[in-house]
Amino acid sequence: ERLVGSEMCIETGPTIVSENGQITYTFTVTNKGNTAVTQADDIVLRDVFNPILKNIGVTYNGTVLSNTLYTYNEATGVFETTAGAIEVPAATFATNTDGTVSVTPGTAVITVTGNI
Numbered sequence: 015e016r017l018v019g020s021e022m023c024i025e026t027g028p029t030i031v032s033e034n035g036q037i038t039y040t041f042t043v044t045n046k047g048n049t050a051v052t053q054a055d056d057i058v059l060r061d062v063f064n065p066i067l068k069n070i071g072v073t074y075n076g077t078v079l080s081n082t083l084y085t086y087n088e089a090t091g092v093f094e095t096t097a098g099a100i101e102v103p104a105a106t107f108a109t110n111t112d113g114t115v116s117v118t119p120g121t122a123v124i125t126v127t128g129n130i
Contacts, residue, residue: 031130037067038127044119045102051120053098059124066091067128074100074124093126100124 031037041059045051070086070093072079083099086092103120110116 034129036127036129038125039063041124041126043100043102043122043124045121046105046117046119048104048107050104051100051102051122053101056097057100057102058095058097059100060092060094063091063093063126063128065130067126067130070126070128072124072126075122079124095124 039061041061043057043059051057066088067086068088072081072084074083079095079099082096084093084095086094100122102122105120106118108116108118
């Protein structure tokens with residue numbers, strides 16, 4: 015399967031947020047494979063925010079993601095990108111002088127910011 019070697023890391027911050035304060039979730043999807051993940055692969059990022067966020071903003075690789083490329087339910091906290099909205103480049107590989115191979119994963123970063 016083309017997604018073998020893919021990983022996702024989730025970071026949140028800050029750890030203490032006051033009522034009506036802002037929180038940011040950062041999802042970093044990495045691809046350690048030699049084939050890019052494209053729209054045709056129809057990958058979906060789905061998470062349930064707890065606490066539920068209000069008035070969210072979403073970026074994909076630093077660019078605002080159109081709200082036609084994700085759904086968010088403020089009653090349940092369910093966030094989901096549409097199939098194919100996320101692409102992740104293939105990893106790059108280099109042979110070191112000692113013969114070992116170094117892998118630099120391809121990455122995609124999705125950031126969701128909202129108020130609690």
